[in-house]
Amino acid sequence: MSDRPALARCTSLPPEEFAERVWSREPSLSPAVELPRDFSDLLSLADVDALLSEQGLRTPFLRLAKDGQVVPERRWTSGGGVGATVGDQVRDERVAELFADGATVVLQALHRTHAPLARFAAALSGDLGHPVQVNAYVTPAQNQGFSSHYDLHDVFVLQVAGEKRWRLHPPVVTDPLRDDPWTDHRDAVERAAAAEPYLETVLRPGDALYVPRGWLHAATALGEVSAHLTVGVHVRTRAWLVEALTALVLDDPRLRQTLPLGVDVTAADDLAPHLAATVAALTERLPVVRADDVARRLTGAVLTGNRPAPLAPLAQAAAVASVGAGTVVRARVGLRTVLRDAGEGLRLVLPDRSIDWPDRVRASLQVLLGGDDVVVGELPDLAGDDAVQLVRRLLREGVVVPVPPAGPR
Missing domain, CATH: 3.90.930.40 (Outer Surface Protein A; domain 3)
Structure with a gap:
């Protein structure tokens, strides 16, 4: 496990220690002095300007946010001009105006639009065995882009420029899945975010922070423009294996059988015998499913989970x-x-x-x-x-x- 160079840029811990003690369990801060190098080769403020003004960027590769709310796209997009039959290209002058007024610029899916990050994301996905995406958050001085919230994926925060204060709080939902967004627990999130933070730190250029899914976090830029990369790791879970197992046993006639006419599945007494028959069929079928069958079922999703490095x-x-x-x-x-x-x-x-x-x-x-x-x-x-x-x-x-x-x- 020791030869994982992309991961080594995101954490100062040895890969074995990171895997056994930190991965999916707790946040971890890595100061710049303990990492191989800073992140200027991956993204710079000049790169951000070029992406916004010279690359013909379109939605959804850009978002703007202010005071915890997303700025409507109509305020900063328009048609592409003569010969460009698109209606959602970025208007750089409108982005400049909104940024000067305190809006955070969010460059989404940079692993698709910026070659250095495409190569880095491909390598990191290989190191982790989980798909990776990369966004960038560029925040004006003394501004906060989003209020405290949690993500449904793990995150490496890589500070590129400026300084940003981070406040982390323990989860209100442990290991949330895709159908459990923080907005469904807004009141609990707000209460938890008002308490004393588990970790409060200022990230400076070259610093890295690991945040497992479910951990509450909010960030505020300090005395100058701040930019950081959010490397989202879309972790594979055992719930994913459950989905694969379910698909593999659905050839059983007992599981494909139609429920009786007039059944009331909201009534426990009506549902009970059919639920028992379903559980019995699963209990019989699941133990004989082979790992090789599951691996073949998952192959397609694994191979398409991440875009490989750019090819000329x-x-x-x-x-x-x-x-x-x-x-x-x-x-x-x-x-x-x-x-x-x-x-x-x-x-x-x-x-x-x-x-x-x-x-x-x-x-x-x-x-x-x-x-x-x-x-x-x-x-x-x-x-x-x-x-x-x-x-x-x-x-x-x-x-x-x-x-x-x-x-x-």
């Missing part, structure tokens, strides 16, 4: 055309794949398709998917054109990417 289409096409024995490639960061036996061969399962291969390429495929730089002519058990054809197909499918030659020293 023109460079990729050039690599397909020019691949040779001296070409160096590596597995595309963040692309989740599964390699399975399939009859007398292999099946490489990708997010939206699968590819069958003869068993003789097994060792080479395993090397190519391993993450290290690989020279085509040095692949095991394959020689000459066979190795070139294997890599050409993987380049065409976006599974591996070319590694540029090292520059002069």
Whole structure:
């Protein structure tokens, strides 16, 4: 577990300690001096300005909030002008006006629109085994974007610029699921947020804070513009496994049976015999479901849970055309794949398709998917054109990417 470089940027704790003591249990603060480097390579205030003014950004990739309320989109969007048949592009001058008036800028899904964060999110998702998204919050001095609330996912807060005071309170709902938002518990949240905080701290550039789902939090910018990244980790839960198990046993005729005409499911006496029959069927079926069956059921969701690192289409096409024995490639960061036996061969399962291969390429495929730089002519058990054809197909499918030659020293 020690080699998790993306996670090491988010916490100063060793991965083993973070996993055993902190993960999903309690907040954890990591000062900048205890982390490998700051986060200026991931996002800067200049990057924020470029995204807002030069990238043709559209909703829902941007939100504005003030005094705990979302600013209506009509106040800061308009049509894209001549030749752009869109009606929701960001008006940079309106954003500037609202920001100067105290609104927080929320850049959403930066793992889709900003290449450095796309690469980082892909790597962190691989380190954690859970899907990751990235938002940025840019708050004017002495302003608070959102009131105290809790999220339905874990969060790493990475402070990029300025200072922001954070107040954290223990959960009012333990390990909330997707159908349990904080707005359903507004009164309890407000009461809990009025108490003495579990943690109150000021984040400065390069500091990181981990907040498990359900923990109440609110943040206020201090004496200057503050910007932080919110890295949301959409954790997989055992409730997710329950959904997979349910889907796997629904072929049982007893569970597909229609309830009787006239049944009143709001009356316990009417419902009881049907509930008992359902529980009996589940009790019989669930113990014989194999882990392999559940794993196959979950494969599609796992492979599509996160977008892989960006791929340069023109460079990729050039690599397909020019691949040779001296070409160096590596597995595309963040692309989740599964390699399975399939009859007398292999099946490489990708997010939206699968590819069958003869068993003789097994060792080479395993090397190519391993993450290290690989020279085509040095692949095991394959020689000459066979190795070139294997890599050409993987380049065409976006599974591996070319590694540029090292520059002069």
